[in-house]
């Protein structure tokens with residue numbers, strides 16, 4: 001039995017979690033509302049809010065887990081990628097806390113953590129993917145296809161060469177005048193819309209890499225032309241526009257996944273990251289799994305966005321491997 005405290009502060013959520021083996025004892029997240037009015041994350045505000053939140057969040061995580069600091073076996077933390085000012089708060093806190101308790105320190109890659117969230121055992125019956133599997137990692141800042149051979153061996157077989165899927169959805173939402181982050185709003189409005197109402201062009205690139213900048217431009221130009229014909233086009237067609245944007249992005253995402261799963265012949269596929277909360281992506285992934293008779297793994301909503309529970313699981317794997325960090329290490333942004 002090993003209790004690990006994990007800290008996540010890579011962007012605009014301050015989170016701490018306690019794990020006991022693969023069982024989550026607590027997972028506290030303090031989200032920052034301050035960014036909403038700016039239409040995106042303001043890095044300096046994010047680091048200030050982390051400074052304010054980190055101690056209460058860690059205290060609550062330890063209390064809610066029903067343990068004492070002296071019960072902990074190690075401290076895990078997100079080292080990167082992310083915003084430097086945000087990461088530094090978590091990294092410095094984790095180092096000082098580990099030093100003061102004389103505990104080993106474990107550095108975790110944020111993207112590995114999103115993928116390893118699939119191994120959180122919320123109940124003894126929770127099913128986890130078998131290795132190797134392919135995970136489509138889709139967040140605000142990253143879009144990757146990852147071949148996961150083991151918790152210690154992950155290969156990025158495809159990635160975006162420009163914008164991330166979440167960024168594309170958020171920027172489209174901004175064009176439509178929806179609040180930040182736009183992803184959940186597009187998801188909701190799209191439920192009442194016709195996904196084939198508008199067709200947006202996009203570039204096809206060889207291999208498993210992605211490109212979303214063409215889609216963004218196509219959305220912008222299509223709406224500009226429609227607005228010339230009818231100044232009320234946005235208000236009158238908002239559901240159809242959202243459904244069409246969402247359909248375009250999801251189709252691009254799943255096309256490469258389908259290509260990869262045929263080439264790599266895996267039996268399990270998964271999604272991870274903030275955009276994996278999208279209801280249309282979830283249902284289309286299930287359809288894809290059905291078509292090829294694959295097991296499909298979709299994370300529970302609380303583990304799709306940034307959270308320390310996933311960092312704790314990734315940290316626990318490193319703990320089992322005696323893979324500890326030294327006190328000199330620093331955060332990395334990419």
Ligand code: KG4
Pocket residue numbers: 011138139140141142165166167169170181182183184187273274275276277278279304305306
């Ligand atoms: O992984 P994440 O929480 O943050 C980082 O990028 O680190 O992902 C945030 C992204 C945002 O782009 C947000 O709009 C998107 O996830 N998102 C969604 C949905 N919920 C969150 N996108 C589409 N549909 C959703 N339901």
